[in-house]
Amino acid sequence: MQQDNVLTLGGYRYLKLSLLVVLACIILYYADTPPIRPGGGTWLGYGLGTLGAVLIVWLMMFGLRKRAYHSNMGTVRGWLSAHVYLGLSLIVIATLHAAFHFGINIHTLAYVLTLLVVFSGAWGLFGYMNIPSKMNGLLRGKTLEQSVEALTDIDTQSQRIVSSMPAEIKAAIEASSKTHFFDYPGQRLFGKPKNCATAKSVALLTSRLSVFAPSAGASSETGNAARKVIQELHALQLRRQVQLGNIREYLCLKAQTETWLMLHVPLTFALFAALGAHIFSVFFYW
Ligand code: HEM
Numbered sequence: 001m002q003q004d005n006v007l008t009l010g011g012y013r014y015l016k017l018s019l020l021v022v023l024a025c026i027i028l029y030y031a032d033t034p035p036i037r038p039g040g041g042t043w044l045g046y047g048l049g050t051l052g053a054v055l056i057v058w059l060m061m062f063g064l065r066k067r068a069y070h071s072n073m074g075t076v077r078g079w080l081s082a083h084v085y086l087g088l089s090l091i092v093i094a095t096l097h098a099a100f101h102f103g104i105n106i107h108t109l110a111y112v113l114t115l116l117v118v119f120s121g122a123w124g125l126f127g128y129m130n131i132p133s134k135m136n137g138l139l140r141g142k143t144l145e146q147s148v149e150a151l152t153d154i155d156t157q158s159q160r161i162v163s164s165m166p167a168e169i170k171a172a173i174e175a176s177s178k179t180h181f182f183d184y185p186g187q188r189l190f191g192k193p194k195n196c197a198t199a200k201s202v203a204l205l206t207s208r209l210s211v212f213a214p215s216a217g218a219s220s221e222t223g224n225a226a227r228k229v230i231q232e233l234h235a236l237q238l239r240r241q242v243q244l245g246n247i248r249e250y251l252c253l254k255a256q257t258e259t260w261l262m263l264h265v266p267l268t269f270a271l272f273a274a275l276g277a278h279i280f281s282v283f284f285y286w
Contacts, residue, residue, distance in 0.1 A: 005129065006077060006080050006081050006084060006125070006128070006129070007081070007084070007129070009077060009078060009081040010078070010081070013081070014081045014082040014084070014085040014086065015085050017082075017085065017086070018085035018086050018088065018089040021051075021086070021089050021093075022089050022092045022093070025048060025051075025092060025093055025096055026092065026096070028044055028047075029044065029048075029096045029099075032044045037099075038099040039098065039099040039101055040097055040098060040099070040107070040282065041282075045097055045099065048093055048096055048097035049097045049279075051093055052090060052093045052094050052097055052114075053275060053279065055086055055087075055089070055090055055093070056090070056114070056271065056272070056275060058086075059083055059086065059087050059090075059268075060268055060272065062079055062080070062083045063265070065079050066079075083121075084121070084125055087117075087118055087121055088118060088122070090114055090118055091114075091115065091118055094111055094114045094115075095111075098111055106274065106277050106278050106281055107278050107281075107282075109274050109278075110271065110274040110275050110277070110278040113267060113270055113271035113274050113275075114271055116267050116271075117264065117267045117268050117271050120260060120263045120264040120267055121264055123260055124257075124260040124261065124264055127253075127256060127257050127260060128257070131253050131256065131257050134253060135250050135253050135254065138246045138247075138249050138250045138253075139246065139247075139250055144247070144250065147243065147246070147247050147250075148247065150243055151240060151243055151244060151247070154236050154237075154239055154240045154243070155176075155177040155240070157236055158173050158176070158177070158233060158236045158237065158240070159173065159177070161229060161232055161233050161236070162233060164229070165229065165230075165233075168204070169201075169204065169205070169208070169230075169233070172197070172200060172201040172204050172205075173201055173233070173237070175197035175200070175201065176197045176198040176200070176201040176237060176240065178197065179196055179197035179198050179244070180193070181193075181244075181247065181248055181251060182248070182251075183195055188251055188252060188255040189252065189255045189256060189259060190252070191248075191249075191252055192245075192248060193248075196241075196244070198237060198240050198241045198244050199241060201237050202234070202237045202238055202241050205230055205233055205234040205237055206234065208230050209227070209230055209231065209234055
């Protein structure tokens with residue numbers, strides 16, 4: 001039997017609720033014939049505005065519910081499912097509240113911030129649904145610490161083999177063991193460093209392997225022995241490159257999951273401030 005996820009929870013309970021709310025708003029909007037221009041200032045406009053503002057305050061309370069570990073006000077997963085669908089319904093509610101009138105003013109700022117919060121939420125949800133399994137797959141069931149230890153093991157084995165090799169290869173292996181996960185902190189968000197010493201050591205060993213290839217004439221006993229050592233080192237460095245690549249991707253995905261909330265939450269507070277200013281200006285200039 002397939003398990004419920006945040007989107008399918010309770011047989012799409014919150015999707016249905018949200019669709020019902022959206023449908024009711026659309027029907028009311030098109031059935032309404034106000035004596036003044038449709039917008040936030042009609043009775044329906046006030047109703048939609050109040051609904052949107054209440055929803056926004058409720059959506060903000062999700063942060064509190066997430067941290068209220070002993071709360072018996074429903075499960076966090078249930079709250080998140082409702083958060084996602086009712087959050088998305090705000091696109092329609094806010095657009096109908098504004099009656100498609102936009103300009104360069106505080107009202108439109110509140111509207112744009114609403115959309116930004118909603119879209120950042122959708123981006124986060126996409127990650128929330130996909131990233132954890134991807135992250136687990138990258139480390140093949142190991143923890144991050146265990147994966148880093150595996151790199152250290154490869155380095156110890158490489159150091160042992162390289163002791164009898166030319167200085168250039170020794171230096172490459174030494175640099176490879178010291179290569180950073182990323183060239184600079186911000187790179188963690190976007191991906192692969194350009195200056196990877198492990199990739200360079202793999203390239204160097206690949207070129208050395210071709211020198212010792214049987215077709216290159218190095219088929220003497222010493223040639224074969226040297227070739228075997230380089231092959232062994234090459235295999236170790238290749239393993240290091242793959243393992244390092246996986247750790248980098250894991251750290252990159254982890255940074256992405258942490259960063260989107262750094263966008264979603266501050267945008268939420270900016271929205272709250274803009275919403276306050278919008279409501280204040282509406283009643284102040286009444
Ligand atoms: C105006 C609308 C919204 C507001 C005000 C809002 C606000 C918030 C707040 C305050 C949190 C808690 C953050 C924390 O303290 O950790 C949160 C989390 C979250 N929101 Fe929203 N949100 C909105 C819309 C959405 C939408 C439309 C989606 C998805 C389509 C969404 C997805 C999420 C997710 C996935 C989390 C994090 C869950 C977790 O960390 O477990 N949000 N949101």
